[in-house]
Amino acid sequence: MTTATAQPTTKLWSGGKSPFNVSYGKLMMWYFLMSDAFTFGAFLISYGTIRFSQNVWADPNHVFNAFPFMGHANLPLAFVSLMTFILIFSSVTMVLAVHEGHKMNRKGVEKWLVWTILGGLAFLGCQAWEWTHLITGEHEVLVNGAIQSWGTTVTHNPWGPEVLFNGKEVATPGPIAFGGYFFGITGFHGFHVFSGVVINIIMLIQTRMKVFENRGHYEMIEKAGLYWHFVDLVWVFVFLCFYLV
Amino acid sequence: MSNEAILHEHQTGAHDAGHAHEHHHHETFITKYVFSQDHKMIAKQFLITGIIWAIIGGLFSVLFRLQLGYPESTFPWLEDFLGNWAKGGKLDPDFYYALVTMHGTILVFFVLTAGLSGTFSNFLIPLQVGARDMASPFLNMLSYWFFFAASIVMMASLFVQTGPASGGWTIYPPLSALGEASSGSKIGMDLWLISMSLFIINALLGGLNYITTVLNMRTKGMSMTRMPLTMWAFFFTAVLGVLSFPVLLSGCILLLFDRNLGTSFYLSDIVINGKILPNEGGSAILFQHLFWFLGHPEVYIIILPAMGIASEVMSVNSRKPIFGYMAMVGSLFAIAALSFLVWAHHMFVTGLNPFLGSFFVLLTLLIAVPSAIKVFNWLTTLWRGNIRFTPGMLFAIGFVSMFISGGLTGIFLGNSALDIHLHDTYFIVAHFHIVMGVAGMFGMFAGLYHWYPKMYGRYMNNTLAYIHFWVTLIGSYLIFWPMHYEGLAGMPRRYYEFSGWESFNMFGGLNQFISFVSIIVFAAQLLFVFNFFYSIFKGRKVTELNPWGAASLEWSTPIRPGHGNWPGEIPEVHRWAYDYGKDGRDFIPQTEPVGEDESKH
Numbered sequence: 001m002t003t004a005t006a007q008p009t010t011k012l013w014s015g016g017k018s019p020f021n022v023s024y025g026k027l028m029m030w031y032f033l034m035s036d037a038f039t040f041g042a043f044l045i046s047y048g049t050i051r052f053s054q055n056v057w058a059d060p061n062h063v064f065n066a067f068p069f070m071g072h073a074n075l076p077l078a079f080v081s082l083m084t085f086i087l088i089f090s091s092v093t094m095v096l097a098v099h100e101g102h103k104m105n106r107k108g109v110e111k112w113l114v115w116t117i118l119g120g121l122a123f124l125g126c127q128a129w130e131w132t133h134l135i136t137g138e139h140e141v142l143v144n145g146a147i148q149s150w151g152t153t154v155t156h157n158p159w160g161p162e163v164l165f166n167g168k169e170v171a172t173p174g175p176i177a178f179g180g181y182f183f184g185i186t187g188f189h190g191f192h193v194f195s196g197v198v199i200n201i202i203m204l205i206q207t208r209m210k211v212f213e214n215r216g217h218y219e220m221i222e223k224a225g226l227y228w229h230f231v232d233l234v235w236v237f238v239f240l241c242f243y244l245v
Numbered sequence: 246m247s248n249e250a251i252l253h254e255h256q257t258g259a260h261d262a263g264h265a266h267e268h269h270h271h272e273t274f275i276t277k278y279v280f281s282q283d284h285k286m287i288a289k290q291f292l293i294t295g296i297i298w299a300i301i302g303g304l305f306s307v308l309f310r311l312q313l314g315y316p317e318s319t320f321p322w323l324e325d326f327l328g329n330w331a332k333g334g335k336l337d338p339d340f341y342y343a344l345v346t347m348h349g350t351i352l353v354f355f356v357l358t359a360g361l362s363g364t365f366s367n368f369l370i371p372l373q374v375g376a377r378d379m380a381s382p383f384l385n386m387l388s389y390w391f392f393f394a395a396s397i398v399m400m401a402s403l404f405v406q407t408g409p410a411s412g413g414w415t416i417y418p419p420l421s422a423l424g425e426a427s428s429g430s431k432i433g434m435d436l437w438l439i440s441m442s443l444f445i446i447n448a449l450l451g452g453l454n455y456i457t458t459v460l461n462m463r464t465k466g467m468s469m470t471r472m473p474l475t476m477w478a479f480f481f482t483a484v485l486g487v488l489s490f491p492v493l494l495s496g497c498i499l500l501l502f503d504r505n506l507g508t509s510f511y512l513s514d515i516v517i518n519g520k521i522l523p524n525e526g527g528s529a530i531l532f533q534h535l536f537w538f539l540g541h542p543e544v545y546i547i548i549l550p551a552m553g554i555a556s557e558v559m560s561v562n563s564r565k566p567i568f569g570y571m572a573m574v575g576s577l578f579a580i581a582a583l584s585f586l587v588w589a590h591h592m593f594v595t596g597l598n599p600f601l602g603s604f605f606v607l608l609t610l611l612i613a614v615p616s617a618i619k620v621f622n623w624l625t626t627l628w629r630g631n632i633r634f635t636p637g638m639l640f641a642i643g644f645v646s647m648f649i650s651g652g653l654t655g656i657f658l659g660n661s662a663l664d665i666h667l668h669d670t671y672f673i674v675a676h677f678h679i680v681m682g683v684a685g686m687f688g689m690f691a692g693l694y695h696w697y698p699k700m701y702g703r704y705m706n707n708t709l710a711y712i713h714f715w716v717t718l719i720g721s722y723l724i725f726w727p728m729h730y731e732g733l734a735g736m737p738r739r740y741y742e743f744s745g746w747e748s749f750n751m752f753g754g755l756n757q758f759i760s761f762v763s764i765i766v767f768a769a770q771l772l773f774v775f776n777f778f779y780s781i782f783k784g785r786k787v788t789e790l791n792p793w794g795a796a797s798l799e800w801s802t803p804i805r806p807g808h809g810n811w812p813g814e815i816p817e818v819h820r821w822a823y824d825y826g827k828d829g830r831d832f833i834p835q836t837e838p839v840g841e842d843e844s845k846h
């Protein structure tokens with residue numbers, strides 16, 4: 001991208017041109033992302049206040065220790081690390097798509113967009129597996145002096161502190177807010193990833209139909225890219241808040 | 246491919262669109278009036294939808310004022326009209342709450358947000374910064390249609406069997422979270438949340454457009470500090486909306502989950518009808534934080550556009566430059582920034598830590614400083630001006646009067662100690678109706694009377710306008726001023742009747758009086774509505790380009806501008822928008838180059 005032709009900075013704001021030297025579309029995207037950051041911010045801050053108002057919370061190393069096809073092997077955070085890696089990798093491929101766009105290389109844009117879409121779909125698939133595993137994977141919980149089997153849902157949390165019962169370590173119910181926030185926020189993020197995949201598919205179709213080639217630039221890919229990187233960035237925070245602390 | 250090319254492409258694209266329009270007219274009724282992408286038509290769509298909502302919302306207040314003013318009487322005609330909601334001619338208590346809730350929701354969001362900034366930001370931004378249209382006309386159109394969808398859903402909620410939402414416009418849980426809690430917390434509440442979510446999308450799409458248009462699409466020479474104050478006001482309003490509405494969206498989504506998925510975001514330790522609910526660990530106060538993080542900026546989303554409009558109308562009709570332009574911009578900025586930091590003043594009595602409260606007291610009272618600067622500058626703009634008392638001007642002056650009266654009571658409320666006594670009383674009702682409700686409406690009326698000639702190429706009837714103004718001004722003070730006394734005496738808001746309190750019986754006559762005046766004021770608004778629609782078709786035609794002798798750019802367009810606004814090139818701007826009474830000239834339009842020996846302002 002060429003930078004601004006040399007102009008005194010005082011003239012930048014005097015009208016007749018874009019002061020930040022960006023098109024209105026990108027400017028809009030930036031403001032939209034700021035707005036969306038506030039949506040996520042509100043969710044995460046809510047989560048934080050509720051979580052720290054509780055005496056106990058679920059231990060992520062305990063909750064997220066499963067891996068597909070690995071049976072009951074204890075692999076804390078392995079799967080979510082894979083998910084994170086996939087998502088970050090898809091950001092890299094998105095960068096490459098944008099880069100090919102600058103070079104007006106349609107084939108290259110298509111190639112990297114396909115990889116980005118695959119990355120997004122893989123992430124969503126992983127998330128679907130993780131959710132299913134949590135909801136359907138039953139755990140023994142001591143409730144009112146009897147053992148029950150609970151999955152992790154928005155109304156049940158089998159990850160409370162453990163107590164001795166009949167000579168065995170058994171979990172007690174944990175704060176139910178855990179499930180609500182976990183599914184609520186990762187779900188909202190997943191919805192963003194889903195939207196991003198849809199947007200990227202539309203971009204791919206338009207690229208194939210030579211819409212951007214005829215237009216003379218691939219700016220739409222850049223805008224889609226901004227959104228996609230934002231979604232990845234949000235994941236970093238979600239990851240931090242739910243899996244690491 | 247260069248960035249320059251992209252930037253340039255858009256400008257020429259818009260330009261071609263402006264040209265194309267003049268040569269071939271293949272616009273259909275649908276593309277011209279329904280799915281229009283012309284900012285001027287979209288503005289009118291917002292306006293007329295807003296007017297319809299204002300009539301509905303205003304009528305609701307008349308209905309519940311009947312109950313408050315005449316608690317002993319029955320009105321059999323109400324039953325014909327409302328059926329079971331008014332059995333025997335007396336409002337059902339549940340329905341009373343529904344009416345109050347809908348009145349607040351409709352007026353705050355649908356009328357004073359969408360109807361006010363939706364109308365004027367859309368109409369004025371491209372015209373006053375010198376652009377062919379909004380940055381993205383398509384998203385602009387979508388923004389209106391999201392508002393329309395929100396309107397349909399909200400309207401539908403009025404007709405469901407259990408009635409619309411009824412927990413107050415602030416919809417605090419747990420009342421709003423539990424269907425069992427009241428009839429208005431059933432499906433009506435879900436519809437409210439869905440409608441508001443659609444509304445938030447409308448606000449977002451609109452706001453993004455307003456921001457980018459102001460930043461990117463200004464015509465040559467239109468530097469930021471040459472923009473009329475309306476532009477600054479709409480710009481900050483849009484920024485507030487873009488940053489605060491999403492937080493309400495988060496709050497609404499969590500509330501929807503609590504209602505429908507059994508989560509416990511806002512719920513804990515609740516017994517309802519003798520049944521203990523399993524919800525645990527949530528916090529109802531959390532919702533209040535999320536709500537007021539939007540809610541307080543929201544009140545400024547309402548008042549900033551009104552401030553901008555009042556500044557512009559007052560300067561034009563005083564034939565004087567606005568006093569302290571930079572101070573006006575600075576105070577708009579200060580108000581916008583501070584408005585994010587004061588939300589907890591709505592929560593002083595929720596058990597908020599008083600130490601924390603004291604910070605919010607400080608920040609809240611700080612807002613009085615930029616507010617006072619603005620008031621001072623308005624008054625000094627009037628000072629020794631050649632004032633023309635057009636209807637628009639009267640409403641602008643009325644706005645300032647209302648803003649002063651209501652702002653002063655804000656200073657009472659901003660003190661957390663006083664607020665313990667005043668919270669949730671009629672004092673609050675008086676405060677926010679005067680400073681936001683009436684002042685916001687006055688700003689809107691000022692703008693409508695002033696820009697009506699630009700919108701429809703005709704004038705509104707002046708006699709009706711003057712009647713409208715005086716009845717509304719005097720009536721509003723008569724309605725809301727006495728409420729201060731009721732509130733100071735401790736009379737709580739949001740009650741169906743007060744017969745249970747010996748001490749408030751003395752206000753019986755006063756309540757009757759207030760209700761009586763509100764009916765008159767409501768009638769005066771119908772006069773306005775009549776004037777508005779009648780004048781679209783039958784009003785006196787505008788024959789000169791610049792009927793008010795205003796310096797800003799919108800008056801350099803043809804009397805009835807087409808899509809693209811200026812038939813030829815967009816004019817270049819050479820000066821600020823407030824050169825009135827300069828060098829012996831009445832006014833100098835922004836498009837006129839600065840003369841050789843012109844004095845500096």
Ligand code: HEM
Pocket residue numbers: 415544545547548590591609610612613616651652653654655656657658659660664667668669673676677680681
């Ligand atoms: C000097 C300026 C102001 C101060 C210090 C101030 C302070 C306050 C405080 C402390 C409350 C909460 C009272 C309570 O519920 O106990 C309040 C309520 C309110 N204020 Fe203001 N205010 C000011 C100006 C405004 C303006 C300019 C607007 C609108 C444009 C506004 C709109 C409202 C509304 C709508 C409420 C009540 C909301 C509700 O509970 O339903 N205020 N104000």
Ligand SMILES: [Cu+2]
Pocket residue numbers: 540541544587588590591
């Ligand atoms: Cu406030």
